[in-house]
Amino acid sequence: QVQLVESGGGSVQAGGSLRLSCAAYGYMGSSYCMGWFRQAPGKEREGVAAIDSDTYTMYADSVKGRFTISQDNAKNTLYLQMNSLKPEDTAMYYCAVSYLSGGYCPVGVEYNYWGQGTQVTVSS
DSSP states (O other): OOEEEEEOOEEEETTOOEEEEEEEESOOOSOOEEEEEEEOTTSOOEEEEEEOTTOOEEEOTTTTTTEEEEEEGGGTEEEEEEOSOOGGGOEEEEEEEEOSSTTOOOTTOOOSEEOOOEEEEEEO
16 A cells, blocks of 8 residues: 655645656565656646656656656655646646556557646736
């Protein structure tokens, strides 16, 4: 069993930055895909960024060049550095881990465990 706890959300003005953290508790193993997702009110959840066991990263087009996903394996923590924030980035942000893809992050992979989310609000 893995528990994920997000933190770091808050309210910022457009152009500002935030760094989200996702602390993982429990045995993680070595082959997994971790991702960040977001869901705005009235919208479907969307993938924001993911990182696989080879530290290959991928991003949604809407955040490329602005967001950076990284992980600290020693601390069992996943991060999302968000720069040049826009009002359209406002959403609840969730982290998740998948053990169903052999450590890779194929599009559409199912995630086993999810955090409770952290709110990000960007004002214009």
